[in-house]
Amino acid sequence: MAKEKKLVEAITSMEVDFAQWYTDVVKKAELIDYSSVRGCMILRPAGYAIWENIQKQLDASFKETGVENVYMPMFIPESLLQKEKDHVEGFAPEVAWVTHGGLEPLQERLCVRPTSETLFCDFYANIIQSYRDLPKLYNQWCSVVRWEKTTRPFLRSLEFLWQEGHTAHATAEEAEERTVQMLNLYADFCENVLAIPMVKGRKTDKEKFAGAEATYTIEALMHDGKALQSGTSHNFGDGFAKAFGIQYTDKENKLQYVHQTSWGMTTRLIGAVIMVHGDDSGLVLPPRIAPVQVMIIPIAQHKEGVLEKAAELKEQLSSFSVKVDDSDKGPGWKFSEQEMRGIPIRIELGPKDIEANQAVIVRRDTREKIVVSLDEIHSKVAEVLEAIQNDMLERARNHRDAHTYEAHSMEEFTDTVANKPGFVKAMWCGEQACEDEIKEKTGATSRCMPFHQEHISDTCVCCGKKAKSLVYWGKAY
Amino acid sequence: MAKEKKLVEAITSMEVDFAQWYTDVVKKAELIDYSSVRGCMILRPAGYAIWENIQKQLDASFKETGVENVYMPMFIPESLLQKEKDHVEGFAPEVAWVTHGGLEPLQERLCVRPTSETLFCDFYANIIQSYRDLPKLYNQWCSVVRWEKTTRPFLRSLEFLWQEGHTAHATAEEAEERTVQMLNLYADFCENVLAIPMVKGRKTDKEKFAGAEATYTIEALMHDGKALQSGTSHNFGDGFAKAFGIQYTDKENKLQYVHQTSWGMTTRLIGAVIMVHGDDSGLVLPPRIAPVQVMIIPIAQHKEGVLEKAAELKEQLSSFSVKVDDSDKGPGWKFSEQEMRGIPIRIELGPKDIEANQAVIVRRDTREKIVVSLDEIHSKVAEVLEAIQNDMLERARNHRDAHTYEAHSMEEFTDTVANKPGFVKAMWCGEQACEDEIKEKTGATSRCMPFHQEHISDTCVCCGKKAKSLVYWGKAY
Ligand SMILES: [Zn+2]
Ligand SMILES: [Zn+2]
Numbered sequence: 001m002a003k004e005k006k007l008v009e010a011i012t013s014m015e016v017d018f019a020q021w022y023t024d025v026v027k028k029a030e031l032i033d034y035s036s037v038r039g040c041m042i043l044r045p046a047g048y049a050i051w052e053n054i055q056k057q058l059d060a061s062f063k064e065t066g067v068e069n070v071y072m073p074m075f076i077p078e079s080l081l082q083k084e085k086d087h088v089e090g091f092a093p094e095v096a097w098v099t100h101g102g103l104e105p106l107q108e109r110l111c112v113r114p115t116s117e118t119l120f121c122d123f124y125a126n127i128i129q130s131y132r133d134l135p136k137l138y139n140q141w142c143s144v145v146r147w148e149k150t151t152r153p154f155l156r157s158l159e160f161l162w163q164e165g166h167t168a169h170a171t172a173e174e175a176e177e178r179t180v181q182m183l184n185l186y187a188d189f190c191e192n193v194l195a196i197p198m199v200k201g202r203k204t205d206k207e208k209f210a211g212a213e214a215t216y217t218i219e220a221l222m223h224d225g226k227a228l229q230s231g232t233s234h235n236f237g238d239g240f241a242k243a244f245g246i247q248y249t250d251k252e253n254k255l256q257y258v259h260q261t262s263w264g265m266t267t268r269l270i271g272a273v274i275m276v277h278g279d280d281s282g283l284v285l286p287p288r289i290a291p292v293q294v295m296i297i298p299i300a301q302h303k304e305g306v307l308e309k310a311a312e313l314k315e316q317l318s319s320f321s322v323k324v325d326d327s328d329k330g331p332g333w334k335f336s337e338q339e340m341r342g343i344p345i346r347i348e349l350g351p352k353d354i355e356a357n358q359a360v361i362v363r364r365d366t367r368e369k370i371v372v373s374l375d376e377i378h379s380k381v382a383e384v385l386e387a388i389q390n391d392m393l394e395r396a397r398n399h400r401d402a403h404t405y406e407a408h409s410m411e412e413f414t415d416t417v418a419n420k421p422g423f424v425k426a427m428w429c430g431e432q433a434c435e436d437e438i439k440e441k442t443g444a445t446s447r448c449m450p451f452h453q454e455h456i457s458d459t460c461v462c463c464g465k466k467a468k469s470l471v472y473w474g475k476a477y
Numbered sequence: 478m479a480k481e482k483k484l485v486e487a488i489t490s491m492e493v494d495f496a497q498w499y500t501d502v503v504k505k506a507e508l509i510d511y512s513s514v515r516g517c518m519i520l521r522p523a524g525y526a527i528w529e530n531i532q533k534q535l536d537a538s539f540k541e542t543g544v545e546n547v548y549m550p551m552f553i554p555e556s557l558l559q560k561e562k563d564h565v566e567g568f569a570p571e572v573a574w575v576t577h578g579g580l581e582p583l584q585e586r587l588c589v590r591p592t593s594e595t596l597f598c599d600f601y602a603n604i605i606q607s608y609r610d611l612p613k614l615y616n617q618w619c620s621v622v623r624w625e626k627t628t629r630p631f632l633r634s635l636e637f638l639w640q641e642g643h644t645a646h647a648t649a650e651e652a653e654e655r656t657v658q659m660l661n662l663y664a665d666f667c668e669n670v671l672a673i674p675m676v677k678g679r680k681t682d683k684e685k686f687a688g689a690e691a692t693y694t695i696e697a698l699m700h701d702g703k704a705l706q707s708g709t710s711h712n713f714g715d716g717f718a719k720a721f722g723i724q725y726t727d728k729e730n731k732l733q734y735v736h737q738t739s740w741g742m743t744t745r746l747i748g749a750v751i752m753v754h755g756d757d758s759g760l761v762l763p764p765r766i767a768p769v770q771v772m773i774i775p776i777a778q779h780k781e782g783v784l785e786k787a788a789e790l791k792e793q794l795s796s797f798s799v800k801v802d803d804s805d806k807g808p809g810w811k812f813s814e815q816e817m818r819g820i821p822i823r824i825e826l827g828p829k830d831i832e833a834n835q836a837v838i839v840r841r842d843t844r845e846k847i848v849v850s851l852d853e854i855h856s857k858v859a860e861v862l863e864a865i866q867n868d869m870l871e872r873a874r875n876h877r878d879a880h881t882y883e884a885h886s887m888e889e890f891t892d893t894v895a896n897k898p899g900f901v902k903a904m905w906c907g908e909q910a911c912e913d914e915i916k917e918k919t920g921a922t923s924r925c926m927p928f929h930q931e932h933i934s935d936t937c938v939c940c941g942k943k944a945k946s947l948v949y950w951g952k953a954y
Pocket of ligand 2: 907908940942
């Protein structure tokens with residue numbers, strides 16, 4: 001029992017120190033390990049398997065919309081990065097530079113891609129000639145590098161895994177449509193698969209992507225009341241097309257510039273899953289993303305017939321992702337491990353259960369114990385997994401809604417940010433000066449102007465001038 | 478017709494100039510495009526889709542043997558790369574060096590991984606303590622960089638995609654077993670999925686991997702008679718373990734070093750598929766790796782009912798990967814495109830066919846035309862795909878066997894390499910001096926000492942001393 005306690009006790013309680021709790025969970029659940037390179041993490045099997053599940057499901061939904069995968073080089077020549085002015089200003093200060101190849105210095109240094117707009121533009125300029133070549137709907141799965149000063153597992157690291165979609169269209173309308181389509185796809189994925197509700201909206205000019213005309217974002221609220229930008233979709237208009245000369249002849253044989261978009265989600269999503277659903281016993285994974293959905297833990301496994309019955313049960317449940325923990329650890333230790341790893345269901349099965357033709361299903365999220373006849377266990381497991389998935393989303397939505405506040409004055413705003421961690425909804429005049437002032441006074445940044453606009457006041461919460469839109473504000477990761 | 482001819486005529490005949498034919502095919506089949514970075518290629522949708530199919534099937538067979546996926550950083554600190562002497566000597570001359578992060582010079586430069594042995598060793602030293610932690614069977618899918626002087630699409634590029642498996646075991650026997658197991662898995666995959674027969678064997682010391690005790694290889698013969706090393710599996714013994722201090726306590730509580738392996742295959746396999754199966758009309762893809770297996774080409778598609786019937790047929794064949802080419806190009810052009818892209822089966826369907834309740838299946842590999850009743854088309858397509866897969870392997874095996882020669886003297890050896898492109902089997906004394914001399918005199922290198930040893934002479938083909946083993950020699954990519 002002493003040993004069993006240790007595993008759990010080694011986690012800091014989230015109420016005591018949320019940041020430490022987070023670090024404890026990613027380490028104890030064996031999602032990541034630190035490497036010899038500052039700010040670069042190792043994705044361990046338990047962590048990478050979550051990414052594989054995210055990848056598989058997202059990739060399938062991209063392909064349903066006509067997206068094709070490609071792979072672009074990881075290096076960008078400095079001269080190419082510099083072609084679009086805003087873009088290079090945004091990224092040049094945080095890229096890694098390759099200056100030597102083998103024993104020779106390079107004539108032109110290369111950066112390791114922080115994102116691949118410039119490479120895709122260069123490629124599109126080569127392969128797009130006619131309206132028949134449009135649209136191009138390309139995506140790649142790869143890693144990118146941004147030389148961050150402070151780093152945090154999943155949330156901010158020098159290198160991270162992501163997908164980046166890059167599309168080219170004949171018209172501005174089609175590009176805008178694709179930008180919003182992908183944002184909606186992202187939000188649906190997060191809700192339906194990760195059980196995380198999102199606020200969908202548009203970034204202010206101050207917060208938009210370097211080189212974009214418009215950036216759309218999905219914003220989630222973590223358990224500690226901080227916001228996490230979870231995916232973005234950018235409409236570039238024809239800005240990049242003009243910088244890179246991407247033109248096509250239309251049906252009237254006239255030269256036109258293409259309109260482009262890009263959109264991406266990253267391993268950051270794993271950070272969101274941890275911080276939205278986790279508890280003081282560790283990770284809690286939504287069933288649709290869990291690499292292992294069911295862990296069968298035999299009780300008194302040395303007794304005759306127990307391991308055999310567990311193996312039989314595993315077979316019976318093989319349409320789920322199921323494992324048997326038949327290691328020589330004690331059951332209590334196994335329970336702690338299964339909880340730490342966030343496996344949605346454990347099934348306890350001992351000699352008495354077998355005698356009674358039953359087993360005990362334990363939900364990871366609520367700890368509820370359900371005694372089930374072995375004859376009905378398959379449908380019961382399906383039902384419980386479904387219930388967990390739905391309840392997790394509902395709890396996350398309730399938490400988010402309960403931590404979303406309105407502010408009608410700067411006093412109220414400052415007080416809310418200081419005392420009630422969460423989203424603050426407040427009206428804004430559209431001026432960056434107010435955005436800057438709010439950040440300086442409260443520490444909160446504008447998260448987005450939500451698609452779903454409400455009118456909670458006529459005037460800007462900061463300057464009192466006429467309000468242009470409602471904004472979600474918050475402290476953010 | 479002029480237009481239709483152009484597409485095909487633009488390919489150089491393989492008999493005229495095999496290298497140019499190869500380049501033409503990779504471009505015309507839209508597998509790759511060149512990028513702004515010397516030696517780095519863009520994998521276009523048609524090329525990347527082949528890689529996705531390779532990945533999916535290989536990954537599943539790895540996992541069946543207990544392998545788990547992880548992701549390691551792309552950067553290796555110089556000091557880490559230097560820990561194993563032979564390894565750094567092998568790789569340091571051909572790596573890319575990152576010297577600046579953002580605006581600051583780095584204190585220690587980082588290389589972009591050319592392979593990740595050092596990172597895995599560093600990781601294993603952290604996570605392996607007891608015999609209970611063994612074996613570790615990890616793999617990653619990623620890109621690596623080697624600063625090559627001359628490059629060629631798929632065969633040799635600065636950056637390429639691959640998988641690298643890295644395992645750690647308690648005993649030397651277990652490591653050797655895993656090394657051979659993965660080589661066999663590779664060979665089976667190439668035969669069964671890519672329809673390419675392999676010669677399995679062991680590399681000579683001169684050709685083995687930097688830091689390995691033994692390197693095993695699979696070698697394929699291309700259409701032009703050159704060899705292509707297609708996959709390797711290395712047994713490191715405890716060399717890396719000693720350099721990195723990877724130790725575990727065994728059941729008797731004694732400290733032991735682990736024994737390690739690594740094994741990899743790359744996008745080079747796509748080059749092999751092109752050069753083994755392609756012809757003067759372009760690519761020929763084995764059905765099991767083809768992103769599109771069946772292309773339905775409607776004839777006189779403007780006539781009533783043709784496109785509807787084609788769509789119906791597509792539905793009927795939906796258990797295969799099937800598409801309809803309903804673009805506004807002419808049928809001849811569409812035939813050429815389908816052939817260039819190597820799609821295994823095309824189905825021609827016109828008004829007369831529909832009237833007769835039939836369609837025409839055309840095999841890409843043999844051009845054989847088969848008239849089939851629409852009632853039986855599903856089972857016929859399955860049968861033809863299976864026949865194509867098997868026949869492609871058999872043809873490749875026949876070609877390989879017909880281009881494998883024996884040499885009993887240096888005269889015969891030189892003459893064979895000069896006039897009969899292919900493998901040369903000859904006995905060898907085991908001395909590197911003879912290997913060097915053979916290379917200098919004939920241009921052929923030792924490909925491997927095959928697992929299947931034959932005794933074709935008592936003496937070394939070069940020096941006449943007692944022979945130790947049969948070696949496959951050949952000019953190689
Ligand atoms: Zn204002
Ligand atoms: Zn000799």
